[in-house]
Amino acid sequence: MYKICSERKKDDMEMRKIYSTTLLELMKKDERIVALEADLMGSMSTDIIQKELPGRIINGGIMEAHIAGMAGGMSIAGKVPFFHTFTAFASRRCFDQLFMSISYQKNNVKIIASDAGITAVHNGGTHMSFEDMGIVRGLAGAVVLEVTDGVMFKNIIEQVAQTEGFHWIRTMRKNAEKIYEDGSVFEIGKGNVVKDGSDITLIANGIMVSEALKAADMLKEKGYNAAVIDMFTLKPIDKDLIIKYAEKTGKIVTCENHSIHNGLGSAVAEVLAENYPAKMRRVGVKERYGQVGTLDYLMKEYELTAEDICKNALELL
Missing domain, CATH: 3.40.50.920 (Rossmann fold)
Structure with a gap:
């Protein structure tokens, strides 16, 4: 059940830190969960996972398509991979791997696509994706999400970690406008x-x-x-x-x-x-x-x- 926040203000915590801290909590409870990054641990604050669980996070470098393929393979081996990179690279650069290695094989992979749309700001046009949701929603069986604020982001991460299938989660990295009260729970597939x-x-x-x-x-x-x-x-x-x-x-x-x-x-x-x-x-x-x-x-x-x-x-x- 969700509750609307009565006060208009920014989230206290950046979306990237909500991701990293929530994922770290889940990784400590579930040994199947692994984190994958494309040379963006500092950008997404997942370097805290590197410090606490160094064997559970892999920096695959600036080879996003290769990492998407890795995620599919890790899923087949029983892991629950969370792969983060910027939205433009997660979609345009990885589309064949999203199809072949993840969606087509019905693998259990979670893609965290950050810096969505104009929230890429100073990274400019090459990093600014306006087409990713259209690309991914064309894949059969894909669940395509765009989180609204930190409360939703945390809850959605917790949900998809325990839900089979390919989930695409689009987000910004900085502080979002707070829409929901803490403790709200969201039903995927319902507005x-x-x-x-x-x-x-x-x-x-x-x-x-x-x-x-x-x-x-x-x-x-x-x-x-x-x-x-x-x-x-x-x-x-x-x-x-x-x-x-x-x-x-x-x-x-x-x-x-x-x-x-x-x-x-x-x-x-x-x-x-x-x-x-x-x-x-x-x-x-x-x-x-x-x-x-x-x-x-x-x-x-x-x-x-x-x-x-x-x-x-x-x-x-």
């Missing part, structure tokens, strides 16, 4: 209604959930009551919740730190087209590549702000 409403529905994931909540406040000032849904599982997507709110509000805006093609907007549109056609708009990256910049600059540059969500909502309203 979270973080704010109810009757006039329009904003469906968001990742860093866009907090922007959607801000946009809902803006719409309230204009006399509209917007629902906000955190669709943290892209696949399998919560069809029932989408249909319910399409029927309830008749208008939907999707909000994603990803290309509008083949990500959240496309997945929601597929559900609507087959079940309950409704008016919709997609807020996301439109036919562009990444660039260097601060997060605030990039949010505005790629039209991902609360103001952009509000503008699209008002067009429908």
Whole structure:
């Protein structure tokens, strides 16, 4: 059961430290779990695992595709590998291995894809993935997630460690906006209604959930009551919740730190087209590549702000 945080603030701990500390706790309890890195232990704070459990973490160097293949082999040998690298490399560089070594063989591998979308900030366009969710959701049986804040990240890591299958977990590395109260538990495959409403529905994931909540406040000032849904599982997507709110509000805006093609907007549109056609708009990256910049600059540059969500909502309203 999840509970929405009443106060708008940043998480106390960076997402990368939540990952490393949670994984270390799990590794101490379960000898099957191993950590794999592509020369990013310092970047993801997993060097704490190296200090405490040196035999349980492998730095495979800047050879991401090779490490993905290793993860598949380790799974066959009975291990539970957690492989972290930046989102761009985990998806574009490793796609054949994701298919052949993990998904096709139904191996039990967890990919932690960090610096998602514009959160790659100063690493720039080569490290900025706007297409990864579309790449991975095309793989049969893959579970595709984008965590919202530290509370969710910790709980999802704990869940997938005990759940068979290929899990893709997209995240940022720095402090997220806190959405959920400590102790919240999340059901993979089910969206979270973080704010109810009757006039329009904003469906968001990742860093866009907090922007959607801000946009809902803006719409309230204009006399509209917007629902906000955190669709943290892209696949399998919560069809029932989408249909319910399409029927309830008749208008939907999707909000994603990803290309509008083949990500959240496309997945929601597929559900609507087959079940309950409704008016919709997609807020996301439109036919562009990444660039260097601060997060605030990039949010505005790629039209991902609360103001952009509000503008699209008002067009429908």
